[in-house]
Amino acid sequence: MKLERVLQYAQTLLKASIQEGDIAVDATAGNGHDTLFLANLVGDSGYVYAFDVQKQAVDATLNRLLDNALEHRALVLKDGHENVAKYVTKPVGAAIFNLGYLPGSDHSVITKPNTTTQAIESLLTLLKIGGMIILVIYHGHEGGKEERDEVIQFVSNLPQKYIHVLRYEFLNQKNDPPFIIALEKVKELPVSE
Ligand SMILES: C[S@@+](CC[C@H](N)C(=O)[O-])C[C@H]1O[C@@H](n2cnc3c(N)ncnc32)[C@H](O)[C@@H]1O
Numbered sequence: 001m002k003l004e005r006v007l008q009y010a011q012t013l014l015k016a017s018i019q020e021g022d023i024a025v026d027a028t029a030g031n032g033h034d035t036l037f038l039a040n041l042v043g044d045s046g047y048v049y050a051f052d053v054q055k056q057a058v059d060a061t062l063n064r065l066l067d068n069a070l071e072h073r074a075l076v077l078k079d080g081h082e083n084v085a086k087y088v089t090k091p092v093g094a095a096i097f098n099l100g101y102l103p104g105s106d107h108s109v110i111t112k113p114n115t116t117t118q119a120i121e122s123l124l125t126l127l128k129i130g131g132m133i134i135l136v137i138y139h140g141h142e143g144g145k146e147e148r149d150e151v152i153q154f155v156s157n158l159p160q161k162y163i164h165v166l167r168y169e170f171l172n173q174k175n176d177p178p179f180i181i182a183l184e185k186v187k188e189l190p191v192s193e
Helices: 006-017 033-042 055-067 081-087 113-126 144-156
Strands: 023-026 047-052 074-078 092-098 127-137 163-168 179-185
Touching (some): 006 092, 006 127, 023 033, 033 074, 047 081, 092 113, 144 179
Parallel strands (some): 023 047, 023 092, 092 127
Antiparallel strands (some): 127 179, 163 179
């Protein structure tokens, strides 16, 4: 047996948590790799909502879906993932975030701690029981460590009765390799007043 690499493991978790007919969310569409992966998993009876704040990313994601004739399975939104609850109202099977900047693009447009934690909070409410949020945390860029630390603090304080929180990380790799945080909803969260 080989330990799965980080990106491979993220896909394994998505495959395990998404069933045909599910709603899935790509919170950081970028070049659309995860959106396409999700569109394949949800089937024709499911649906993917993909978010990105950059037009370049929205266009790249739409083109990738079109190239694979799967554009009918996804809505690609030029909006921040912190607004997910405006668009998604049905229970979600899984959501994925790739934090950081879009490779090959403007490195100053990065995901930010406040909006990332806001989106996680909204998605935790939307998740169905057994649903999962997967965060691939890149932290080598400027601003990356601040976001990593705030996200870790936020998820570490989630109540274990409702959310199981996993960290999957290779500890002896150089140059700030990405790692995974996975959140599994195991029980409906109490309604806050
Ligand atoms: C690491 S890239 C995503 C890579 C992508 N998963 C792929 O397959 O290519 C991070 C993306 O998050 C986007 N982003 C930054 N802030 C955002 C926000 N508030 N909501 C949604 N996307 C955001 C960036 O524009 C960038 O494209």
